[in-house]
Amino acid sequence: MSQAKENIEKETVEQVQSLAGEKYKYGFSSDIDSEKAPKGLNEDIIRFISAKKEEPEWLLEWRLDAFERWLTMSEPEWAMVDYPQIDYQDLYYYSAPKSMDDRPETLDDVDPELLRTYEKLGIPLSEQEVLAGVKNRVAVDAVFDSVSVATTFREELASAGVIFCSFSEAVIEHPELVKKYLGTVVPKYDNYFTALNSAVFSDGSFVYIPPNTCCPMELSTYFRINEPNTGQFERTLLIADKGSYVSYLEGCTAPMRDENQLHAAVVELVALEDAEIKYSTVQNWYPGDEEGRGGIYNFVTKRGDCRENNAKISWTQVETGSAVTWKYPSCILRGDNSVGEFYSIAIGNNYQQIDSGTKMIHLGKNTSSRIISKGISAGKSSNAYRGQVSVHRKADKARNFTQCDSLLIGDTCSAHTVPYIETKNPTAILEHEATTSKISDDQLFYCQQRGLDAEEAVSLIVNGFCKDVLQHLPMEFAVEAQKLVGISLEGSVG
């Protein structure tokens, strides 16, 4: 086995070397496939999607209702991002599940940039193939049987009573749970993109943790990666029943091969009494090239509801990818004594645009929230923190602490902080701290004098800057996230 592994590692290195120097060769347009529904969005397409997934009638109605409302809505324009008008009739709304024919034959067919990143992250070849969606995964079983690994996990989870499956499966197998909670945290019509997602969502994850259960492992979409291409209009629903605990990891540190330009996902979290949800995301989709061409538009609505007393929801995100990010993972602190947390690292390089932050809505008594946001801008990127802390009339003794730090690299990028703070209860205590700093030439020179090259120095300084957030990531995730921070800032210093 170790011999096989060695061979594979050697092979990886050779492959990467042979590909070095090539330019990105995948655009975001793909030829029409007979398996796909035609371009455009109308009722027929929605019926088609629902039928393909063999959905019950109520869900089809739910989709159609969202679609009708979506037609009357308009795209939000308040964010500090600028992108060309999206022609929603020029997109495919049913491209998943992708046919095997669309997948690359071998790693030779995969974008070399992607492979280089895998290499830098130290991801074994077998996992690279899985991530890149390679069709003929010849070597995989020799070192890493992803299928059996996934099965083992499933069995262990099932014995704890945890439900962890795709959204489509949940609709069929646990309709009562889906029906009870779907759309209760993020209403269908919440905003333009949630209405769109509600109408056309492809698939996603479903998690239910039964009462008084501590989920025996970190749940990760990574284990379901052999069901790819569900990303474009993903829908995640996670319910932590009374007294339960779950840690959920979304995405993985390696970038996913992805050809969809528009992503409009919805994530709903429900924490019942005494339950705790920890939700971590590492997002590094294609950010576009150094000239700002291409890249993903990531328009995501994520919200958690501390529905009952003493519930806790904690968001941790590391956002390094996408050309445009529009994302505000939020907490509704409904139950008394409930706690919301938001720890964020958002890194922009080249022409990336980020408008991201959180909302902490204090409704219950003694609710508390904590926001730590670290924004890093390099190249010609723009990075805005937009956050709302709102304390309602009955939320006695609500408490919030917000810290927003921005770090600038170079002098062609920008950082913005847009806090909205409102309280209708005089007993609230709210704190907001914000800093903006720049990596100084002195710091760089100091590091270089100690043997670090400029990129290593930037990576070290930025990782230090992000430390307060990185330490909230699950251990094995944090190590890769640290590497990723360095990789995403490559080329940011001369």
Added chain:
Amino acid sequence: MSALLEIKNLHVSVTDTEILKGLSLSVSAGEVHAIMGPNGSGKSTLSYVLAGRDGYEITEGDILLNGVSLKDMNPEDRAIAGLFLAFQYPLEIPGVTNMTFLKTSVNAVRRGRGEEEMDAASFLRFVRDKAKALRLDDDMLKRPLNVGFSGGEKKRNEILQMSVLEPTMAILDETDSGLDIDALKTVAEGVNALRDAQRGMLVITHYQRLLDYIKPDIVHILAGGQIVKTGSPDLALELEKSGYADYVGEVVA
């Protein structure tokens, strides 16, 4: 035997103003040289240009370390080649522990030299031994680099970095500045402990008092961008009495 560090007729300009005007000196392995000079004589420029800082343009002359020109090397390659600069004002890096910084630094240098990187466990032992030898508290290794360090702690930390990186040529830029007498003694002890037959040191200072504790082999006086006098340690004492006025005058004339 050829010198460890050889500076030949060095002319350096900063934004078109010539600061060093033909400076020459050479340091052999095992020697400690002191450079003294008044404000504005070019002491800091010398330390920066040796370390390869951006914005310091060599218009004439050369710097050789072990016979190899440093002129076209970037700062990290000079560090890898064995040059170390103890900063007058060590920089702070929030969130990065001293230990992490030291390990990153040592491994960057080892990698640059084609040596194997140290793993976490053996590095920990290595750095603890070094800290102990300098009588530094372990606690200092866990704190973020120079953040909230007192002036004395920062300078001692520079000496720790030097001992960990084991340079062949160390430049100490105004290591005494901002130190009270006790801190000065501690730092000097650290430096003395690192004196070695294989290592050269260049101690740049404004005042003679540091040289009471770090006894140099040779003293140079830098004024107006040139070495105007070279002599025994007695030269420093002389200078303490008469000041720099004579030498500044010499150059102007």
